[in-house]
Amino acid sequence: MSLFRLDASIMPSTSTSTELADVLEAEWSATRPGEPVVRRHLGTDPLPADAWIIATAARFTPEGERTPAQLDALALAADLTSELTDADAVLLAVPLYNFGVSQHFKTWVDLVMAGAGTAADGLLKDKPTVLVTVRGGGYGPGTPREGWDHSTPYLRRILGDVFQSDLTVIERELTLAATNPAMAGLKDLAAQRHTEALDAARHAGRTLAAK
Numbered sequence: 001m002s003l004f005r006l007d008a009s010i011m012p013s014t015s016t017s018t019e020l021a022d023v024l025e026a027e028w029s030a031t032r033p034g035e036p037v038v039r040r041h042l043g044t045d046p047l048p049a050d051a052w053i054i055a056t057a058a059r060f061t062p063e064g065e066r067t068p069a070q071l072d073a074l075a076l077a078a079d080l081t082s083e084l085t086d087a088d089a090v091l092l093a094v095p096l097y098n099f100g101v102s103q104h105f106k107t108w109v110d111l112v113m114a115g116a117g118t119a120a121d122g123l124l125k126d127k128p129t130v131l132v133t134v135r136g137g138g139y140g141p142g143t144p145r146e147g148w149d150h151s152t153p154y155l156r157r158i159l160g161d162v163f164q165s166d167l168t169v170i171e172r173e174l175t176l177a178a179t180n181p182a183m184a185g186l187k188d189l190a191a192q193r194h195t196e197a198l199d200a201a202r203h204a205g206r207t208l209a210a211k
Contacts, residue, residue, distance in 0.1 A: 002036045003028055003208075004087035008094045008105045010043040016134045016175045020201045021093035024130060024170075027205025028089070038083060042104045049103065051076055052110040059114070074115075080108065081115030081123070089208050090129040090165065092155075096136070100150040109158055122164045128211040129165035130204050131155055134197075136176035138186070166211070168204050172197035 005025060009015035025037065051073045058070035066074075084090060094105055101109075113120045139149040152171065160167040177183040177190035 001032055001088040001209075002038060002086065003089045003091060004038045004083050005040070005091040006093065006108070007039070007041045008043055008092075008102060008108075010097075010102075010104075012041065012043055015043075015093075015095070016172060017093040017095045017132050020132045020134070020170060020172065020197055021091055023198055023201040024091060024132065024205035024208070027202050028091075028209045031206060031209035038087060040080075040083065042108055046104045047076070047080075047107045047111060048073075049107060052107055052114055055111060055114045059117075073111075077111045077115030079115075080112050084112060084124060088127070089211065090124065090127060091132070091208070092130070092159070093132040094151070094155060095134050096149060096151045099148045101154050113162075121162060124159070124163040124165035127165050128168075128208050129159055129163075130168045130170065130208055131159060132170045132201065134172045134175050136174075136180075137183075138173050140173070168207070170197055170200045170204060 003025070005021065007015070007018055007021060009017050012018050029035070029037070054069050055073035055077045058066050058074050061067075061070060095102075112123070116123050133152055133155065135149060137143075137145060139145050139147070152169070156167070156169065159165050172193055174183065174186050174190035174193055177186040183190070
């Protein structure tokens with residue numbers, strides 16, 4: 001059984017999404033020692049921002065007339081799609097940036113969909129998939145920024161509704177409470193959210209390995 005892991009933090013050395021993904025992966029590997037983990041890190045090795053545009057244009061270009069750049073973009077899209085379809089389980093660690101989906105993660109999604117073509121619907125049908133997502137502030141009901149998280153609903157839509165994966169979502173908020181003086185009053189709640197997310201990651205890792 002193989003696990004595909006994707007990270008999207010732009011600050012991996014201090015990343016809270018990386019921490020949770022590491023915990024989950026450790027639990028998965030403890031249950032399945034020696035099983036392969038295929039990794040891709042969009043934060044440290046971002047995809048070309050124009051690759052999706054080029055790949056899409058290539059779809060409308062006769063095969064014999066495609067440029068080297070178009071062939072490269074199509075090959076990249078196919079490779080990204082295969083990483084998902086070849087895996088038995090999927091782990092995605094995706095932080096919230098600027099209230100939405102980061103450009104480098106959106107590029108990945110667009111290229112996967114370009115590589116899958118009409119097979120994008122159901123690409124991960126019933127495949128065990130865990131999304132780890134973290135937010136620096138609080139966006140829950142009744143908070144000043146309720147509704148400002150434009151990332152998590154999108155991720156659920158793509159992974160759950162379009163790709164049709166067997167999706168588990170682990171969320172952690174208030175990750176900036178320890179360093180932002182304006183959030184000092186939220187430190188205890190933030191610590192509780194941290195503990196809850198770590199427990200959820202451990203449980204999800206064991207569950208993912210058992211499926």
